Amino acid sequence: MKLKDAAHLFRLAGVFAAGILIFILVRSYLVPKSFGQYGHFRGDALTEIKAQPISYAGHQACEACHSDVLDLKSKGKHAQVNCEACHGPLAKHADDPGGVTPEKLDTAKLCVRCHEANSAKPKKFPQVASMEHSGGLACNECHTPHSPAIVTEGGKK
Amino acid sequence: MPTDGFMYPNEIELQWSVLIVLYPFLTGLVAGAFILASLERVFRVEAVKPTYRLALLTALAFLLVAPLPLQLHLGHPERSFEMYLTPHRSSAMAMFGFVYLWYLMAVLVLEIWLDYRRDIVVLSQTTTGIKRLLYRVLTLGSSNISENALAIDNRVGWVITVIGIPSAFLLHGYVGFIFGSIKANPWWSTPLMPVVFLFSAMVSGIAAVLLLYMLLNRLRKQPSDIRCVDTVAKYLFYMFIIDFSLEMVDLIHRIYESDESFRSLDFMVHTRLFLSQVVIQILLGTVLPIVLLALTQVARLSEIARKRIYVFAGCLTLIGIFAMRWNVVIGGQLFSKSFLGYTTYKMGFATKEGLLPAIVLTVLPLFILWVLVKVLPPWSEKETAPVSAAVAAN
Numbered sequence: 312m313k314l315k316d317a318a319h320l321f322r323l324a325g326v327f328a329a330g331i332l333i334f335i336l337v338r339s340y341l342v343p344k345s346f347g348q349y350g351h352f353r354g355d356a357l358t359e360i361k362a363q364p365i366s367y368a369g370h371q372a373c374e375a376c377h378s379d380v381l382d383l384k385s386k387g388k389h390a391q392v393n394c395e396a397c398h399g400p401l402a403k404h405a406d407d408p409g410g411v412t413p414e415k416l417d418t419a420k421l422c423v424r425c426h427e428a429n430s431a432k433p434k435k436f437p438q439v440a441s442m443e444h445s446g447g448l449a450c451n452e453c454h455t456p457h458s459p460a461i462v463t464e465g466g467k468k
Numbered sequence: 469m470p471t472d473g474f475m476y477p478n479e480i481e482l483q484w485s486v487l488i489v490l491y492p493f494l495t496g497l498v499a500g501a502f503i504l505a506s507l508e509r510v511f512r513v514e515a516v517k518p519t520y521r522l523a524l525l526t527a528l529a530f531l532l533v534a535p536l537p538l539q540l541h542l543g544h545p546e547r548s549f550e551m552y553l554t555p556h557r558s559s560a561m562a563m564f565g566f567v568y569l570w571y572l573m574a575v576l577v578l579e580i581w582l583d584y585r586r587d588i589v590v591l592s593q594t595t596t597g598i599k600r601l602l603y604r605v606l607t608l609g610s611s612n613i614s615e616n617a618l619a620i621d622n623r624v625g626w627v628i629t630v631i632g633i634p635s636a637f638l639l640h641g642y643v644g645f646i647f648g649s650i651k652a653n654p655w656w657s658t659p660l661m662p663v664v665f666l667f668s669a670m671v672s673g674i675a676a677v678l679l680l681y682m683l684l685n686r687l688r689k690q691p692s693d694i695r696c697v698d699t700v701a702k703y704l705f706y707m708f709i710i711d712f713s714l715e716m717v718d719l720i721h722r723i724y725e726s727d728e729s730f731r732s733l734d735f736m737v738h739t740r741l742f743l744s745q746v747v748i749q750i751l752l753g754t755v756l757p758i759v760l761l762a763l764t765q766v767a768r769l770s771e772i773a774r775k776r777i778y779v780f781a782g783c784l785t786l787i788g789i790f791a792m793r794w795n796v797v798i799g800g801q802l803f804s805k806s807f808l809g810y811t812t813y814k815m816g817f818a819t820k821e822g823l824l825p826a827i828v829l830t831v832l833p834l835f836i837l838w839v840l841v842k843v844l845p846p847w848s849e850k851e852t853a854p855v856s857a858a859v860a861a862n
Contacts, residue, residue: 316617319585319610320624323578326608338553351556430809431477 366400373401376408380457387458388437397421397456418450473809482801482813485821487537489797490829492643492665493672493790494534497833499640500673501527502576502632507703509629515699521846522684523677524580529837531572536829541821560646571639575632581606582625584844586613602843640669647796654729655800660718667711672789674704675782682779684841694771698764701778704785705761712754715792732807740802740810745795753788757781 348354373394374381384390395401397416404411419441428438441447453461471480505523507513539545552569556562581588589611592603641662647653648661678700685692722730737745760781764774798813816822 313616316612316614317620319608319612319617320620322608322610323581327573334552342553346554351554429477429480430471431475431480 365402367395368400368402368405370394372405383455384457387455387460389457389459418454418456419445419447422450422454422456470812470814471809472811473804474806475804475809475811476806479801479804479809480811482798482811484797484801485541485813486794486798486815486823486826487541487821487829489790489793490826491534491537492640492797493793494530494537494829494833495640495643496665496669496672496789496793497676498527498531498534498571498673499636499666499669500671500675501530501677502636502673503670504674504677504700504703505579506629506633506636509626510633513699513703515695516703518693518696519677519681519700521583521844522681522841523673524576524583525840525844525846526677526680526833526837527673528572528576528580529833529840531568531576532836533829533833535568536832537826540825540829543820560642560649564642567639567642571632571635575628575635579625579628579632580844582621582628585621586618587844589613637666640666647800652805653800654727655733655803656796658718658721660714660721661796664711664714664718667707667714668789668792670707671704671711672786674700674707675785675789678704678778679782679786680837682775692775694775697775697778701761701764701774701781704782705758705765708754708758708761708785712758715754729807732803736799736803736810740812741795741799744791745799749788749791749795753784753791757784757788760784 343353343355345354345356346352349357370393377394380394384392398413401411401413404413423441426438426441428440432438439445445453450456450459501523504516505520505527508516508520535548539548542548548565551562551565555566585607588603588606590613592600592607592611595603644662644665647656647665648658651657678697681700682692682697722733760777763769764777769777801811802813803810818824
């Protein structure tokens, strides 16, 4: 076997070597420096997340002003549901109650997020097929969202 | 009614769609086609030589499309190369990128290049324009096609094929491993899964090359080499017997073991999967083609009758193997982990993971193959003789 007869294989090996070299160069440029600092992710991501502004005020902040809602809510089935679970993040409103007004909620869309009937939900969890139950009518037409049970002559419903 | 009985919330909608059915089907065709090519190269089965190059090109065409269903399923294709940059070695799915790249670049492209090098050099001297430029690039600047150089190519090609066989096993064994290693799902979790996937891959790949070989010859108005077709069909028959036996071993094992999941899975096979598993996969896609192929082995049939049977059995085989992938992927998501409920798979049409993209991705490899056949004709020496004569004249 003469070496010149295998010259094309050396050229091919050269192409592969060039490919690997380009890959190494591209990799060193693209992989963030902090990758792998704490685990299989970018270490700087932690600092960046930490630096993000806080969006949720927490229910204590809400209750400081809205004690009437707290009284109503604590007696109903939603006692354990945090305010911002339905109203959304309101840290800006808590910081400047007069300047930032929370959006009005559309209960026809909001309530079914939890209460739309689904075979995967436990049977005792209150759930309705909303179109059959109210025909698209907003839930707060009949229910008070902060204490949703409707008291009738026969008892709570 | 989309669900029956009790389903956990994350089980109602299927996470893996028809595209994930397509992915093992396409990779199976790749592995199978390559194994068929290796029959000639390594095991010296001379009769299948006319399909050798076509099998390699088929493997390449399908391999190029194989990751596309995954890209569509996962979304964000611009991020997919990150698995090469920051590989996660503990994740089998993340390591697929390396298995794929190894098989594509170190096995298939290399073997095709070495096998076609003589033709590429000849074509770089006889064509004009862009084609000439393309072939010149493919020669890598070396036009040495002396006997010694070609003998070296042949030897290196043989070594690559020998490496390629376990690589093809790795490629498709890996796909079976992905399902077989999911211990939370009793429909998938069996060590036999990679082996069953591998043999079904060989069956589908051999059937696909057999069909493509006969179809291309028909389009070229050339007769198919009946000795070759008979031999390929014979290997298809043998592989099918092994594949079917393995699936039956798995089935008997499950029935005898009858673990806590058995009643639920058995009910599913007799109801929601009855058509796709019992009728299409087992009866039409496995038993019928095996019987038809057995008939060609034992009965004296005319050439034309044999060819018609091969085409019919080949088509049924591909449908059967696709149904097998369907029943594994979709079937494994139809029952609840509680074994108390069942859900339904709703396939969209013109959606990101619907029927339309699945059809496009099935046809796309055939289009790529058409281009590859145009650029690198797989026909034998005799048929390319005019080209060689033209070179000699020059």
